[in-house]
Amino acid sequence: MDARFKSRDIERRSLDVDGLKRSFLEWLVYSVGKDARAATRRDWFHSVALAVRDRVVDRWMDTTRSYYQEDAKRVYYLSLEFLIGRLLTNSLSNLGIMDECRQALDRLGLSMDDVVDAEPDAALGNGGLGRLAACFLDSMASQGLPGYGYGIRYEFGLFEQRFENGWQVEYPEQWLQFGNPWEFARPEVLYPVQFYGRVEEFRDSVGERAYRWVDADRVLAMAYDTPVVGYGGETINTLRLWSARATRDFNFGHFNDGAYMKAVEQKILSENLSRVLYPNDATETGKELRLKQEYFFTSASLQDILRRYLQHHSSFENLPNKAAIQLNDTHPAIGIAELMRLLVDQHALRWDDAWDITRATFAYTNHTLLPEALEAWPVRMIERVLPRHMQIIYEINAKFLNRTKARADGDNARLSRLSLIDERGERRVRMGNLAFLGSHKVNGVSALHTELMKQTVFADFHQEFPDRINNKTNGITPRRWLKQANPALSELITTRIGEGWNSDLSQIAALREKADDVVFREEFRRAKRKNKKRLAAYIARQTGEEVLVDSIFDVQVKRMHEYKRQLLNVLHTIALYNEMRDNPTVSWVPVTKVFAGKAAPSYHMAKLIIKLINDVAKVVNHDPSVHDNLKVVLLPNYNVTAAEIIIPAADLSEQISTAGMEASGTGNMKLALNGALTIGTLDGANVEIREHVGADNIFIFGMTADEVNDLRASGGFNPREVIASNPSLKRALDMISTGAFSPDDRNRYHPIVQALTDGGDHFLVTADFADYCRAQDAAMQLYRDSEEWTRKAILNTANMGWFSSDRTVNEYAQEIWDVHPVKPSHDGEGFR
Incomplete structure (x- = not known):
């Protein structure tokens, strides 16, 4: 560094109101290029974001310098998704300058809400996997842990969901259309990533057999860095996302020949990787x-990790002591083979040494027991796309099976299950097996899920490596999901117990004694009603439907999937609709059923369920005989911003997956923390939520995971017999099958009816229907007693302290990563 200049000599940006106001205007004029009188909401958002980013960068550089100075061990969290949501309010809140920013904008005649609403959601994820990753980044920074996130900078993300005639239609999610003020492009951080080609065998300098990957197509991975602000603003970590770049953007020869599209073909094909x-x-x-895509971001990330490590170390033997790489699901599992390739082929390590280093560096989080979600890639595809990796996987597998064979006692079936290659039908590489074998620790994400892992998908591996599987129940960040999403409730809580709960959610337990306080219950209800009014206004804007604020807001917001059983909720909705029509003189508890969630574009059954919800809503919402006692809404394009409006307003939280199929869930935690009562099966983290909030403060129904397994082991059940014995269920299904909700196409829902009847009802919707209705009745009866409902809601909030992602991340840090907090200093050299 030039001795005449040190970054700390630059004046640090002021955090006071006047300093913020001055920065807002400077950025508006000198970066956005607008006069204040001509500026749009988007212009002001960019100006404010850039000014806030200035105040983050000082601390970001301090943090990074400290990591280098201490040669700290770092966590590298590899995830295909990071559902980070809007960053302006998150950054302001964690820096502690929300009020100052609001005042500065007031002095400029601007509304804070208008500026915040101009920020698009970062379209970097879909559901719980991505939101968990975002919570973990927040918690690592808030706990002062050296952590990096690695993923893909998607140009369009998943998709924007719209409904056309009730059907889901996918449009590009153009979140980058007007730029992203939070990110820093790093064009100098560029790594080659190869595909296709062939492998050459040769002899190295000492005559040993070696391999090189040649004649491959190349794509470049370029880094974009986003600062992750920890609570209190002391530690600022990094989310590094990779964008694909072509090695050649433009072919002049093709262009001059008149082949204009061919001239840019390579650029388009390459950049599709991060589209x-x-x-x-x-x-x-x-x-x-x-x-x-999975290999692209994993390879770039590992190259970056090794580059950073080699800046201070000359050999790789210490890599596991300086880098902990966490695989968030199987998407980055190819990283096991990639690190082996980098160590063996590029850095000439002996195979056994490279394998010991690889296994000691990686850890794997499993998120599912569903066979279709445990990735298995066709061998022929990996052989074509990643030929060297297929060789490495074969060798890992052969060495493992040869060592295991001696202990297998001729049990070839067990060896077949342990193999990284599934030989049944088309040969496939089992990425879950690869992730397990190549990691020193493997964790589930709830107590039940972890036990089921040991008994089902990884039973043989657990027998082989009995100390490898451990549990790390998921958590959520209270900063985003209570402090920011629910200011009405969080301010009430702070007036009663102080603000320490923001960084130590266990302190929220002090609210337990408030549950019997009549005044506090009234204030708690008032906060909930304020949130319900906000959601009702949002529903009206999104759907045109007016809902009763004082109805019970019954909320199911999650990815559309058969195992999550939106169908069970819909069938209850139809049954309730029929009861209300049949008994018009009864004083009903008004109910607003709120659904939200996206279906994968190729998941036809999930898309059909979306259409059914919309068709049921069209009939129910326009039937005067129910007198607004029942409304059904399916909100489009569910994302973090929508969740921040829906979750604080929920009265009843639907967590109704088939027992044994949900790994954990985090929506259940967010809703309970915000004072919703859970109606759910004993599945995933619902089991632990019941333990913490108390069995009297949750509505549990349905078969347990053991009962589900026993039923399936015995050959299943006859859904038609169950349906015939339940008139309410039979009537609801008959209405669906005869076109009561689809008069334009009476056969539209035949696949749904077929799946629930002759198809065997794999997800046990009909089997659990009666008990679900019983739990729903209990919830509606309790809702009539507003004091008792509120008391239980308070106890839900008060008992959710254990479900903080700070607790989860600290368990990872101590029991898997072996990393420790680093306090940022203000000395040292530049940012790297």
């Missing part, structure tokens, strides 16, 4: 693109 999250994999080309 869309989860390309439709119903086609062979879609599957291949997804595999290439």
Whole structure:
């Protein structure tokens, strides 16, 4: 560094109102290029974001310098999704300058809400996987842990969901259309990523057999960095996202020949890698693109990790003591083979040494027990796209099975299950097995899920490595999901117990004694009603439907999937609709059923369920005989911003997956923390939520995971017999099958009825229907007693302290990563 200049000599940006106001105007004029009188809401958002970013960067550089000075061990969290949501309010809140920013904008005649609403949601994820990753980044920074996130900078993300005649239609999610003021492009951080080609065998300098990957196509991975602000603004970590760049953007020869599209063909094909999250994999080309995406970001991340490590270390033996790489699901599992390739092929390590280093560096989080969600790539596809990696996987597998064979006692079936290659039908590489074998620790995400992992998908691996599986129940950040999303409730809580709960959610337990305080209950209800009014206004804007604010807001917001059983909720809705029509003189508890969630583009049954919800809503909402006692709304394009409006307003939280199929869930935690009562099965983290909030403060129904397994082991059940014995259920299904909700196409819902009847009802919707209705009745009866309902809601909030992602991340840090907090200093050299 030039001795005449040190970054700390630059004046640090002021955090006071006048300093913020001055910065807003300077950025508006000198960066956005607008006069205040001509500026749009978007112009002001960019100006404010850039001014706030200035105040983050000082601390960001301090943090990074400290990590280098201490040669700290770092966590590298590899995830295909980071559902980070809007960053302006998050940054202001964690820096502690929300009020100052609001005052500065007031002095400029601007509304804080208008500026905030101009920020698009970052389209970097879909559901719980991405939101968990975002919570973990927040918690790592808030706990002072050296952490990096690595993922893909999707140009369009998943998709924007719209409803056309009730059907889901996918449009590009153009979140980058007007730029992203939070990110820093790093064109100098550029790594080559290869595909296709062939492998050459040769002898190295000492005569040992070695391999090189040649004649491959190349794509460049370029880094974009986003600062992750920890609570209190002391530690600022980094989310590094990769964008694909072509090695050649433009072919003049083709252009001069008049082949204009061919001139840019290579650029388009290369950059498709970072275009869309989860390309439709119903086609062979879609599957291949997804595999290439997973390898693209994993390879770039590992190259970056090794580059950073080698700045201070001359050999790789210490890598596990300086880097902890966490695989968030199987998407980055190809990283096991990639690190082996980098160590063996590029850095000439002996195989056994490289394998010991790889296994000691990686850890794997499993998120599902569903076989279709445990990725398995066709061998022929990996051989074509990643030929060297297929060789490495074969070798890992052979060495493992040879060592295991001696203990297998001739049990070839067990060896077959342990193999990284599934030989049944088309040969496939089991990425879950690869992730397990190549990691020193493997964790589930709830107590039940972890036990089921040991008993089902990884039973043989657990027998082989009995100390490898451990549990880390998921958590959520209270900063985003209570402090920011629910200011009405968070301010009430702070007036009673102080603000320490923001960084230590266990302190929220002090609210338990407030549950019997009549005044506090009234204030708690007032906060909830304020949130319900906000959601009602949002529903009106999004759907045109007016709902009763004082109805029970019954909320199911999550990815559309059969195992999450939106169908069970819909069938209850129809049954309730029929009861209300049949008994018009009864004093009903008004109910507003709120659904939201996206279906994967190729998941036809999930898309049909969306259409059914919309068709049911069209009939119910326009039937005067129910007198507004029942409304059904399906909100489009569910994302973090929508969740921040819906979750604080919920009265009843639907967590009704088939027992044994939900790994954990985090929506259940967010809703309970915000004072919603859960109606759910004993599945995922619902089990632990019941333990913490108390069995009297949750509505549990349905079969347990053990009962589900026993039923399936015994050959299942006859859904038609169950339906015939339940008139309410039979009537609801008859209405669906005869076209009561689809008069334009009476056969539209035949696939749904078929799946629930002759199809065997795999997800046990009909089997759990009666008990679900019983739990719903209990919830509605309790809602009539507003004091008792509120008391239980307070106890839900008060008992959710254990579900903080700070607790989860600290468990990872102590029991898997072996990393420790680093306090940022203000000395040292530049940012790297």
